[in-house]
Amino acid sequence: MSDYTISINGQFVEERDANISVLDHGFLFGDSIYEVVRTVNGKLFAADRHLKRLHNSANSLEMPLQQSDEWYLDRWRDLHAKRASGESYLRIIITRGVGPLSLDYTQCEKQNVIGIAKPLNKWPDEDYAHGCKVVLAEVRRNAKQATDPAIKSGNYLNNVLALKEARAAGATEAIMLNVQGHITEATTSNVFFVKDGVVKTPALKEGLLEGVTRGFILQVCKDLGLTCEEGVFTRDELLNADEVFITGTTRDVMPVGYIGREKIKFTPGSLTIKIANAYHDVLHDPKNQM
Numbered sequence: 705m706s707d708y709t710i711s712i713n714g715q716f717v718e719e720r721d722a723n724i725s726v727l728d729h730g731f732l733f734g735d736s737i738y739e740v741v742r743t744v745n746g747k748l749f750a751a752d753r754h755l756k757r758l759h760n761s762a763n764s765l766e767m768p769l770q771q772s773d774e775w776y777l778d779r780w781r782d783l784h785a786k787r788a789s790g791e792s793y794l795r796i797i798i799t800r801g802v803g804p805l806s807l808d809y810t811q812c813e814k815q816n817v818i819g820i821a822k823p824l825n826k827w828p829d830e831d832y833a834h835g836c837k838v839v840l841a842e843v844r845r846n847a848k849q850a851t852d853p854a855i856k857s858g859n860y861l862n863n864v865l866a867l868k869e870a871r872a873a874g875a876t877e878a879i880m881l882n883v884q885g886h887i888t889e890a891t892t893s894n895v896f897f898v899k900d901g902v903v904k905t906p907a908l909k910e911g912l913l914e915g916v917t918r919g920f921i922l923q924v925c926k927d928l929g930l931t932c933e934e935g936v937f938t939r940d941e942l943l944n945a946d947e948v949f950i951t952g953t954t955r956d957v958m959p960v961g962y963i964g965r966e967k968i969k970f971t972p973g974s975l976t977i978k979i980a981n982a983y984h985d986v987l988h989d990p991k992n993q994m
């Protein structure tokens with residue numbers, strides 16, 4: 705039995721019947737957007753922030769959402785309710801819809817909404833206790849002036865190529881530089897590092913997704929009285945950091961223990977642990993659950 709629970713335009717379907725036309729521009733051109741919400745105690749975590757980003761992605765591609773916010777929230781909730789037990793990983797994909805075989809999308813009238821749920825990923829305990837292994841990818845992050853990484857689109861080939869490098873090196877994630885050689889983000893997570901007591905993360909203008917977790921971590925740092933700089937950082941600054949961690953919806957705060965090829969080792973440091981613990985409280989705060 706498949707671990708996936710699937711809905712198309714609000715109707716639950718078996719995986720074998722979950723079909724979308726080959727003329728959907730989401731399939732043809734990666735012309736789609738998506739969001740992943742997780743549950744905490746069976747409730748949607750930070751769904752308001754994910755909805756906001758969904759709107760931003762949609763508007764950046766001139767494909768304004770065709771349903772109400774409540775409708776999308778209900779899809780996430782239905783997917784979770786349909787799953788038997790445990791916490792859920794809830795993905796909603798919105799495609800441009802079916803149209804002529806042409807890059808011109810003006811005749812794609814009806815967006816398709818695909819929901820896919822599965823059990824929330826469990827990353828190895830080892831990665832939290834001693835830090836995960838990452839690589840610095842050779843492949844560069846798309847420029848903001850190209851397919852802007854701020855758009856959470858179905859066009860993730862750049863990240864697919866970077867993750868291939870990570871997996872070839874036995875690493876869990878790949879950190880990408882932009883064409884200027886500055887740190888941006890990893891394939892499905894944002895990057896933070898600590899140097900001399902200051903927490904640092906690449907600024908959005910470097911070309912990266914504004915992670916929901918990243919946003920919470922910036923707030924957590926403020927609440928803890930830590931200095932946190934959003935800036936422009938080179939590969940060498942990252943390699944010379946005291947602590948490094950990555951953040952994302954399924955990973956929370958995951959310390960980095962090793963950067964491959966360069967063979968740089970880190971041990972999860974006191975600030976990473978402090979921030980991870982404070983983020984745990986954010987996750988379990990009922991005001992962030994819907």
Ligand SMILES: Cc1ncc(COP(=O)(O)O)c(C=O)c1O
Nearest residue numbers: 892893894913915916917952953
């Ligand atoms: C490219 C990229 N960066 C960062 C993130 C982390 O974002 P969030 O914290 O909203 O999960 C993701 C999430 O999948 C991502 O795809």
